[in-house]
Amino acid sequence: MSSFTTFVINPAAGRGRVGQMLRQLETTIRQHARSSNLQITITQAPGHGLEVARSAPAGSRVVAVGGDGTVHEVVRGIAGSDKAIGVIPIGSGNDFARMLGLHRFSLEAALQTALHGSVHSVDLGLVNGQPYGASLGIGFDAAVARKALSAPTFLRGMPRYLYSIFGVLKELELPTLELVQNGQTVYQGPSLLVALMNGPAYGGGIPIVPDAVPTDGLISVAVAGAFSRLGVVGILPRLIVGQHVHHPRLHFFQGTEFTARFDRPVPAHSDGELLLPSHTYQVQVVPGGLRVIRP
Known part of the structure; x- marks a missing residue:
């Protein structure tokens, strides 16, 4: 698997909480990543996260920083590929993170998991052809x-x-x-x-x-x-x-x-x-x- 990691940060997630944490998030990510194989993207509008995930390098990690809406865009962007999704759960629901046992993780624990955790496979749903x-x-x-x-x-x-x-x-x-x-x-x-x-x-x-x-x-x-x-x-x-x-x-x-x-x-x-x-x-x-x- 590629060592490249893309962080997709949705500033609107958690009713704007992520936007208030942007400086802290970027600093913490760069401290823990310690790698040049890193991209941090702040999404600008609905659908941006999907495009970022879709264009991430093959075999890389794509980390959704936000809630289930951010996760959903990343899932749609990587479905059918060899990329893997990580989650920093800072949304208002976090049910995808709950499904993976990540919903109670601290920021640092979730970040360490996203960067260094193991890659597993789970089932993917399709509704009218959409993941x-x-x-x-x-x-x-x-x-x-x-x-x-x-x-x-x-x-x-x-x-x-x-x-x-x-x-x-x-x-x-x-x-x-x-x-x-x-x-x-x-x-x-x-x-x-x-x-x-x-x-x-x-x-x-x-x-x-x-x-x-x-x-x-x-x-x-x-x-x-x-x-x-x-x-x-x-x-x-x-x-x-x-x-x-x-x-x-x-x-x-x-x-x-x-x-x-x-x-x-x-x-x-x-x-x-x-x-x-x-x-x-x-x-x-x-x-x-x-x-x-x-x-």
Whole structure:
């Protein structure tokens, strides 16, 4: 593997926290890297991180400094290549870092891991042909992700997600879903949300599919069926601690390929990044399709 390392720093991540840390970050990176085979790029706009990751040298390490949005761009930029992604988790959710066991690392520990950790492979998700790393959510949770964009800046992680949930409950209107797994319909009916996961958690640590494993070659799926507003409020305490899995209106599946069809365009997000609403989402897994840096 190449000794070259590219740092992709998103100053907007963590509601601007990364931007406030830029001088500290650059100084710390250069102190620990001690190498001329180093590039530090401060992203200027959405999509810049993807282009930086895509143009990084073959076989190199590309380190996302920020949150899941920054990670998502790097994942898209290196998917299908021999490059590996490292993460310095300074975002408001950090669910990809959580999937890799990095979310509680200090800045220096995360940096040491990114520079010197081992390269492993995890599964890569594809939604309508586009890569994602940890999570894909369709329906209610995507509306929540959109609402989170306007949440108070002091809210981070799960509190931000919960604030947004209550903000969209008043507009609840369930679409009808047909979920097809490898050509066979496994669910049909009203659906609050569908989560198609590589990792167990999204929304800043909510364990929507607690048993999901990013190295098993499978997409782990949770379908929430016909929930009322009161039902959503009732399931939240159980959902937060991962005790929702036996609820009769929650359905779980695993497989290599799924198609989610709706009776109207439904919003979605991959790794927290909003997608254009669509009637149909085709999802598949690429086993071991993403190289990652872990301790």
